[in-house]
Amino acid sequence: xxxxxxxxxxxxxxxxxxxxxxxxxxxxxxxxxxxxxxxxxxxxxxxxxxxxxxxxxxxxxxxxxxxxxxxxxxxxxxxxxxxxxxxxxxxxxxxxxxxxxxxxxxxxxxxxxxxxxxxxxxxxxxxxxxxxxxxxxxxxxxxxxxxxxxxxxxxxxxxxxxxxxxxxxxxxxxxxxxxxxxxxxxxxxx
Numbered sequence: 001x002x003x004x005x006x007x008x009x010x011x012x013x014x015x016x017x018x019x020x021x022x023x024x025x026x027x028x029x030x031x032x033x034x035x036x037x038x039x040x041x042x043x044x045x046x047x048x049x050x051x052x053x054x055x056x057x058x059x060x061x062x063x064x065x066x067x068x069x070x071x072x073x074x075x076x077x078x079x080x081x082x083x084x085x086x087x088x089x090x091x092x093x094x095x096x097x098x099x100x101x102x103x104x105x106x107x108x109x110x111x112x113x114x115x116x117x118x119x120x121x122x123x124x125x126x127x128x129x130x131x132x133x134x135x136x137x138x139x140x141x142x143x144x145x146x147x148x149x150x151x152x153x154x155x156x157x158x159x160x161x162x163x164x165x166x167x168x169x170x171x172x173x174x175x176x177x178x179x180x181x182x183x184x185x186x187x188x189x190x
Contacts, residue, residue, distance in 0.1 A: 001025050003018035003020065003021060003023050003025065004023065004025075005018065005021050005023035006018060006020050006021040006023065008020040008021070010025060016028060079184075081118065081182065082116065082117040082118025082119070083114060083115070083116060083117070083118065083122055083177075083179070083184060084113075084114065084115040084117065085112065085113070085114050085115075085175075085177055085184050085186055086112070086113045086186060087110050087111065087112055087113075087175050087186060087187070087188045087189060088111045088112075088113050088159065088189075089110070089111035089189075090108065090109070090110055090111070090172060090188055090189060090190075091108075091109045092106050092107065092108055092109070093106065093107045093109060094106055094107070096109070096144065096163060097144070099143055101165045102165065104167060104168055105165050105166060105167055105168060106165075106166065106167075106168045107141070107163050107164070107165055107166075108131065108133065108163070108164045108165075108166050108172050109161050109162075109163050110131065110161065110162050110163075110164070110172065110175055110188060111159060111160070111161050112129075112148070112159065112160060112161070112162050112175065112177075113157065113158070113159045114152055114157065114158055114159075114177070115152075115156075115157040116152045116153065116154055116155065116156055116157075117154075117155070118154060119154055120154065121151045121152060121153050121154065122151070122152040122179060123150075123151055123152075123179065123180065124148055124149060124150055124151075124152065124158075124160075124177075124179075125145065125148070125149045125150075126139070126140040126141070126142050126144075126145040126148070126149065126162075127139070127140075127178075128140075128177055128178050128179055129148070129162050129164075129175065129176070129177055129178075130175075130176045130178070131162075131164045131166070131172045131174065131175050131176070131188070132172065132173050132174040132175075132176075133164070133166045133167070133170035133171060133172045133173065134166070134167060134169070134170035134171070136170075137176075138164050138165065138166050139164075140162050140163065140164055141163045141164055141165050143163075144161075144162075144163040147160055147161055147162070147163065148160040148161065148162050162175075171190070172188040173187065173188055174186070174187060174188060175188055
């Protein structure tokens with residue numbers, strides 16, 4: 001007799017159950033198991049221990065992924081008081097708006113994003129920004145001050161490019177904003 005569950009051919013020895021999977025093969029065996037003839041077999045349930053282990057593993061994975069995301073996303077970002085600042089992009093130029101840097105220098109253009117979560121406006125300008133490159137602090141280039149001079153109102157965010165003239169071989173590593181609220185320094189992405 002062929003088992004309706006696993007398809008195993010069972011010898012006709014009068015056996016009531018499949019020799020491989022134990023499925024009832026006769027109406028009497030099914031009634032003995034409390035199942036009507038032709039009823040599907042009940043699927044085995046996962047043990048409580050297996051479910052607990054799977055849940056714990058899922059929670060650990062979520063915590064690890066969240067930690068990595070927070071570490072990566074906050075690397076180039078700093079919060080100081082009610083001000084969030086981040087550097088979202090860095091580019092370099094040997095000629096910016098028709099202006100060339102001194103011999104042996106280049107322009108580092110840092111895209112800065114500042115969010116004002118406070119009750120007072122945040123004022124930005126060229127004297128408020130410095131960048132560390134090659135272990136030396138450089139002030140923002142005053143020739144491009146109009147690009148990032150202004151006021152960030154309460155509850156708003158502004159992105160702008162701050163330009164620095166730095167030696168050609170130097171790479172910016174830290175940006176500092178010295179505002180009336182104090183100073184905030186964040187990493188500059190490579």
